[in-house]
Amino acid sequence: MSHHGRRGRGHGPTVQVVGAAPGANIPAGEEAPSLTVTMLGAGQEVGRSCCVIQHRGKTIVCDAGLHPAYPGLGGLPFIDELDWASVDAVLVTHFHVDHAAALPYIMEKTNFREGNGKVYMTHATKAIYGLTMMDTVRINDQNAESGQLYNEADVQASWQNAIAIDYHQDIVVSGGLRFTPYHAGHVLGASMFLIEIAGLKVLYTGDYSREEDRHLVIAEIPPIKPDVLICESTFGVHTLPDRKDKEEQFTTLVGNIVRRGGKVLMPIPSFGNGQELALLLDEYWNEHPELQGVPIYFASGLFQRGMKVYKTYVHTMNANIRSRFARRDNPFDFRFVKWLKDPKRLDHSQPCVVMASAQFMSFGLSRELLEQWAPDPKNGVIVTGYSIEGTMARTLLGEPDHIESLRGGNNIPRRCTVKEISFGAHVDYRQNSQFIQEIGAPHIVLVHGEASQMNRLRAALRDTYATRGQEINIHTPRNLEPLTLTFRTERIVKAIGSLAEERPVHGAEVKGLLVSKDFSYTLLDPKDLRDFTGLSTSTIVQKQSLPIGVDWSVVRWYLEGMYGEVEDGKDEEGRETITVMNAVRVVRISDIEIQMQWVSNTSNDMIADSALVVLLGIDTSPATVKLTATKKHSHSHSHSHGEGEGHDNHEGDDELRDANADFETLHMFLEAHFGDVTHPETQVAEGDEDNLLVMKVTVDGVVATVDLISMKVECESDELRKRVEGVLEMALTTLTPLSRLFAGQGIEQVDEGTEVAAAA
Numbered sequence: 001m002s003h004h005g006r007r008g009r010g011h012g013p014t015v016q017v018v019g020a021a022p023g024a025n026i027p028a029g030e031e032a033p034s035l036t037v038t039m040l041g042a043g044q045e046v047g048r049s050c051c052v053i054q055h056r057g058k059t060i061v062c063d064a065g066l067h068p069a070y071p072g073l074g075g076l077p078f079i080d081e082l083d084w085a086s087v088d089a090v091l092v093t094h095f096h097v098d099h100a101a102a103l104p105y106i107m108e109k110t111n112f113r114e115g116n117g118k119v120y121m122t123h124a125t126k127a128i129y130g131l132t133m134m135d136t137v138r139i140n141d142q143n144a145e146s147g148q149l150y151n152e153a154d155v156q157a158s159w160q161n162a163i164a165i166d167y168h169q170d171i172v173v174s175g176g177l178r179f180t181p182y183h184a185g186h187v188l189g190a191s192m193f194l195i196e197i198a199g200l201k202v203l204y205t206g207d208y209s210r211e212e213d214r215h216l217v218i219a220e221i222p223p224i225k226p227d228v229l230i231c232e233s234t235f236g237v238h239t240l241p242d243r244k245d246k247e248e249q250f251t252t253l254v255g256n257i258v259r260r261g262g263k264v265l266m267p268i269p270s271f272g273n274g275q276e277l278a279l280l281l282d283e284y285w286n287e288h289p290e291l292q293g294v295p296i297y298f299a300s301g302l303f304q305r306g307m308k309v310y311k312t313y314v315h316t317m318n319a320n321i322r323s324r325f326a327r328r329d330n331p332f333d334f335r336f337v338k339w340l341k342d343p344k345r346l347d348h349s350q351p352c353v354v355m356a357s358a359q360f361m362s363f364g365l366s367r368e369l370l371e372q373w374a375p376d377p378k379n380g381v382i383v384t385g386y387s388i389e390g391t392m393a394r395t396l397l398g399e400p401d402h403i404e405s406l407r408g409g410n411n412i413p414r415r416c417t418v419k420e421i422s423f424g425a426h427v428d429y430r431q432n433s434q435f436i437q438e439i440g441a442p443h444i445v446l447v448h449g450e451a452s453q454m455n456r457l458r459a460a461l462r463d464t465y466a467t468r469g470q471e472i473n474i475h476t477p478r479n480l481e482p483l484t485l486t487f488r489t490e491r492i493v494k495a496i497g498s499l500a501e502e503r504p505v506h507g508a509e510v511k512g513l514l515v516s517k518d519f520s521y522t523l524l525d526p527k528d529l530r531d532f533t534g535l536s537t538s539t540i541v542q543k544q545s546l547p548i549g550v551d552w553s554v555v556r557w558y559l560e561g562m563y564g565e566v567e568d569g570k571d572e573e574g575r576e577t578i579t580v581m582n583a584v585r586v587v588r589i590s591d592i593e594i595q596m597q598w599v600s601n602t603s604n605d606m607i608a609d610s611a612l613v614v615l616l617g618i619d620t621s622p623a624t625v626k627l628t629a630t631k632k633h634s635h636s637h638s639h640s641h642g643e644g645e646g647h648d649n650h651e652g653d654d655e656l657r658d659a660n661a662d663f664e665t666l667h668m669f670l671e672a673h674f675g676d677v678t679h680p681e682t683q684v685a686e687g688d689e690d691n692l693l694v695m696k697v698t699v700d701g702v703v704a705t706v707d708l709i710s711m712k713v714e715c716e717s718d719e720l721r722k723r724v725e726g727v728l729e730m731a732l733t734t735l736t737p738l739s740r741l742f743a744g745q746g747i748e749q750v751d752e753g754t755e756v757a758a759a760a
């Protein structure tokens with residue numbers, strides 16, 4: 001049986017379909033949600049990108065890179081600071097070493113395997129990841145002193161376990177956690193991730209570019225405004241020259257070096273920049289017949305194999321490439337750019353252009369050629385990508401007189417020219433700030449930038465927003481410095497099914513069953529539960545048998561007195577029934593036994609409670625004696641009760657009822673709760689008027705006096721007074737014919753024995 005204290009006008013849970021105040025009507029145990037961003041790498045630095053996003057018990061890691069300047073374990077992000085078994089998803093933006101190369105280590109050498117986390121990357125990223133990582137292992141092995149982080153088997157296993165996804169695919173990781181990759185420009189396969197955790201949206205850009213080049217689609221603006229933007233800041237406040245100027249400067253420079261009889265060394269990564277520059281040079285040579293005798297080489301087997309990937313993913317590239325491809329002119333079938341299969345065969349006596357795969361010239365062929373060519377002033381080095389601090393490429397840009405030799409520390413004079421033309425495929429200040437403003441997130445987290453660049457960018461962005469009178473939160477967390485953001489708790493409850501059939505009126509209340517799943521709330525009619533949520537439903541039918549020592553008509557009289565209207569009927573077995581408030585059916589089992597039947601739910605239980613009080617009180621009520629004595633009376637008149645005006649006056653027997661029935665009901669209620677309650681005196685001796693029409697409730701020797709005229713309760717004990725007032729209020733509500741206050745929820749369901757919810 002439900003408890004009396006639970007009544008609140010007898011309705012089920014009521015929810016307002018608006019952003020609820022914290023805690024209001026929402027299941028307990030959910031604190032104000034905060035989002036934590038922790039950089040395990042690339043916090044105020046470039047390299048070893050690894051960004052941990054945590055919210056509502058979910059953990060997502062964006063990128064898992066190595067720092068190219070630090071060898072061995074030193075190149076890893078601060079992975080010990082995270083319990084990798086708790087990670088739900090690792091999202092890899094692109095194949096670059098500083099974003100993906102820690103992946104085999106994390107997947108194979110940490111407790112990541114013990115959890116349920118999955119690793120996601122686009123198809124093209126996965127294809128290139130497989131190629132480049134094998135190469136990374138080989139280079140690391142050659143460079144043994146840096147220590148082996150993982151071997152080919154680890155790379156193979158990590159590659160196999162990575163899930164390949166498409167751009168714009170909506171991927172549901174687990175309840176309340178989903179994400180979608182968008183084009184990021186930058187390199188083939190690169191993506192930004194729009195991550196949604198329990199309704200909170202975070203856009204993580206990875207490295208991105210907004211400049212149309214020969215082959216890539218530029219970074220997209222996702223159609224949804226995120227709450228947080230985690231954004232690269234590599235170039236800080238630098239403005240890069242216009243793309244056309246840059247291309248012209250580059251091709252002219254290459255042309256000039258070979259015309260003066262020099263050799264051009266371009267350290268290029270095997271993927272991304274390399275393909276783009278090869279496209280550019282092939283085109284330029286095509287337009288300049290006088291240069292066609294000078295060979296252009298790419299000295300990388302990996303580059304050669306990678307070309308297959310590029311030819312495969314033409315459909316994800318920009319309109320320029322796709323239209324050439326459609327004309328059966330595959331731009332990646334170069335006319336002048338050739339593979340230098342065996343670097344030993346290179347003719348060092350002639351001008352040439354060599355694009356050598358580079359780990360920023362720290363080692364490998366590009367380093368060997370640099371050491372050979374550096375002393376000759378006719379030669380030239382062109383640094384075309386972003387060069388990470390601590391690498392040879394960066395050192396060289398300072399135009400040192402000598403460079404270190406990997407062979408034995410001998411200083412090699414540097415007389416060759418060094419020029420940086422950045423095709424880094426990162427956004428510059430103008431593009432980045434424009435993108436940030438277009439995204440319009442209230443929180444911006446700058447990552448993947450050196451501290452000084454980042455701080456200048458933050459200052460510049462603040463100025464931009466301040467001059468427009470807009471507020472913006474820009475964060476620049478250091479590694480391992482958790483950034484915690486709290487958000488206003490606005491929760492939305494969606495009404496569905498039959499509750500949503502009618503357009504709601506503003507301010508109106510909607511009632512139904514509140515279902516919470518994956519951090520979202522749905523309100524629906526219990527009968528829609530099975531159709532809309534897949535939750536199974538069950539019915540609890542309550543039955544309560546009572547011995548009864550009075551005639552059926554007396555039972556009816558009491559129930560009618562209590563509820564105003566009752567419904568007579570017969571049950572399936574032909575027994576007489578009285579139904580109260582369309583909720584509780586009282587069945588006449590025999591002359592000495594009745595049974596209450598109802599479908600259990602909050603409101604029906606409450607009606608049953610009150611009916612039970614009435615039925616249990618029949619035997620002891622003085623009215624019963626009189627009724628039983630005059631039992632020939634039949635109750636044929638209908639009762640009409642005006643709203644709130646109490647009871648009509650009737651003749652004869654009805655006087656008894658009208659004079660005392662309400663008091664009797666009150667008495668019954670109080671007695672059911674407190675046991676010892678006096679009956680009200682209707683006549684008292686002079687001077688004893690205080691005892692006229694009062695009931696005295698005694699609990700543990702403490703007396704509370706109920707004045708039946710004012711309905712005030714007096715008592716020395718506040719606690720008892722409040723309890724009595726509570727019961728009194730409940731009883732008074734009941735005295736207003738309940739059948740008019742609200743209707744119960746379907747006695748007919750007792751017969752059918754189906755439906756009505758008990759949902760999880």
Ligand SMILES: [Zn+2]
Pocket residue numbers: 094096099186207
């Ligand atoms: Zn990159």
Ligand SMILES: [Zn+2]
Pocket residue numbers: 047049096098099207448
């Ligand atoms: Zn990067």
